[in-house]
Amino acid sequence: MLGSGIIKGFIETGRNFAESYFVPERLTTVQYPEEQLPPHENTRTIPFLVYDASDPAVGLRCTACQICEQECPPGCIRIVKDTTKKPDFVGKMQFQPAVFEIDISVCMGCGICAEVCPFDSIKMDHVFNLCAVERLESMLVRKERLAKSNDYFRSIHPREAREIDAQRGEEKAKAEAKTRAAAAAKASPATNPVCGAAA
């Protein structure tokens, strides 16, 4: 009969109205600045650089390989290699970036840099309050601001961080085993040219 659907709709919206005062499921919005929903793990805004341990100057995973700089579609990353090499977490000698800048007014948040990075160094962040009163200097994020600790990375991407930590732990263990073997070998006359500089 004409009108039965209309009445059904009225009952539903009427319940929405009345129960919104008692039932939280009927009032699903969140008052943004005061309350915030936690972002999903796969949320991505702008990239950041992960460093291990506590000192960003030492533990920065980035090796200034410049793959991300080349792959970045809008070209918002600028990297200048340092002149000296430093040992990385497995003890291998690597460059570090002297300059690492991302122009976040150009960055489109595609996440390609994070995908191509072979060192698990550049990852996508969850911060989204990026507005500033000035559009040149504050939109150009430098290495110091980009560098964030692995703990932070663990807190925003727990699943991915666990995998990476496990993988890196394995690599490190393997490298240590190798060094130990090399050290053992050093005790014997054979030498291993690869692991010349054990930590």
Add this chain to the structure above:
Amino acid sequence: MPNNIPFYLAAAVTLGGAIAAMSLRNLVHCALCAAGAFAGLGAIYLQLGAEFVAAAQVLVYVGAIAMLIVFAILLTRGGKVKLTARQTAPNRFVGFLIVLLVCASLAGSILRSPSLQARTLALPEVTAPAQRIGENLMTAYVLPLETVGLLLTAAMLGAVVLAIREEPEARLRSEPTAQRRQALEEANIS
């Protein structure tokens, strides 16, 4: 005479609207001004105590006839009509002359009529209650009422028939042509 100010206002709106409706160039403006004149007349009726007629005037003239005129103007692209050369200066002069002549002759006879001068209106005594109008319509005026109903129905049907668009495909699709086409096709096949 402060009592007369509403009347003068309504009369000014009516006459100003009428003059504008008859002399403006843009047809839509003309129609809108005519609607203003009709509404002003409604105000005069209200002042004269004929509430029902005033309401009917606004309902019929402003609500229906002005809208009809506006629709007709839009349907005939009348809003953007080109002015021909003949439609300019002499017209206005002749129009003014005609207005003056007709108005003078009518006003002269009105002003010279002694019976009209003598009588003045007494305000509160006379009204036209809707109930009395209805009773009149159902008793003394029942035949005119029926006739008007018939006339309105006829006018509605006539307006629909006149204004309906004749579709060219409808004629193609009509029965005899289809039969003929079928016959032609059969002739072609054989």
Add this chain to the structure above:
Amino acid sequence: MSPPSQYLIVSAMLFSVGFAGAALRRNAILVLIGIELMLNAANLNFIAFWRCGAHPEALTGVMFTIFSLAIAAAEAAVGLALIIAVYRHRRTIQLDELESLKG
């Protein structure tokens, strides 16, 4: 309250304006508006005479005006339908261009 002649003079002026428009304007719709104005002038006369006549309780003028309104509505509907029909055939509603019946 003003004497009836005031209303009659307003009505006369309205009638003459409508008449001049209907006689001189060349657009069919404007002619129709002119005719409506003349009808309205007549209605105003009816109401004014009813108001100051000898037997206002008979409502004659009011009844006449009501019927006049109904007829004006019918007239406008048919008139405008005619104008639209003419426009369909001739692509114009300027009356001086519709001269095919001129001898």
Add this chain to the structure above:
Amino acid sequence: MNWLDQIFVTSGHQLVSLAPASLQPAASVLLTIAAIMAVCGGCFALTTIIERKGLGRIQNRRGPNRVGPCGLFQPLADGLKMLTKEDIVPSSADKAAHFLAPIILTVPIWLTFSLLPFGRNMAALNLDSGVLFFFALGSATELAVFMAGWSSQNKYSVLGAMRAIAQMISYEVPLALATVPVLMLAGSLSLVDIVQAQGGYALGFVPRWNVLTPWGLVGFGLFLTAATAESNRSPFDLPEGESELIAGYLTEYSGFKYALFFLGEYLGLFAVSGLGVTLFLGGWRAPLPILEWAPSWFWFGGKFSALIFVFIWARGTLPRLRLDQLLNLAWKFLVPMALINMLAAAIWHLSPQWGGVFTSPPMRWLLTAAMLVFPYVWLGRAVNPRAGAKREYAYAE
């Protein structure tokens, strides 16, 4: 009890008596106008915020709650924004008509409030043909809508205006026809008399409101539907269907003129709600004899607010109609239903004179209800031929 009921009337008289004797008629008129404009303007401000909050709750949101306590100062902020915005007139617009349209739209709607009886002895004007005047003033707004659409020289505006006019003309017919039974049975066109005719209680406690009779209930439903369409509100808000026409005839309006249109829309809603309360819900009369102690204006306000809430509820519930559905509903359902309703009302009125079983109220009830239920079902099927059939979707599922 009586002084509270008449508090506005007596205080108004006292205020007027302060003026010098020669100016008292003018002072009385001005006071009435000021009171109506203040009350309706306040209602307008309050309704905008309540509507937004109510719609929010209906859609599982909270609605505006930032400006002032619970967001109650939101209308003030909106008003301030509207007033200070730049008033843009398109360069090709017809300046005079563009300027006049919002004024012509709002003036007749203000006038309609002078006819409503807001309480006992609280009608500003008791016109003898009040209901007819109401509809006459309502039809005057169509011209303003046309002016707004045409003068903007914008295709969307003209299309929106044409849709609005087609809709208003179509729905004026069922709106007027739905009120006819009330006028027939009250025997008057005056709104004050219509409220008078709904006085008293049947069986000692059931009020004799028109809505509590079969024809009144159907008439009220028809009236509400037509009134929603007449005031251009959702689900009949096609003239402003923003997905198709930007904002219809309002497209080229900004600043204060836009605010006037907004005001006109809400005032039109108030006007038809007030008319609905007066015609069908017994005006300012109390719903039960034991509640007679409350002032009459309180009951009018209460019923009025309830009706406004129903309109808001409908806006939050029903999706917008298509143009052909809109016109089909008006001409194939509402108009025939209203005509049948007139017949039912006539039978309701005349059946006691026939004697026999027809004198008992339950029989009259059954007879008229049957007269209305069957056409309702039948016409409902005609207007929606696919009712009950399973829908097929081209792309979904």
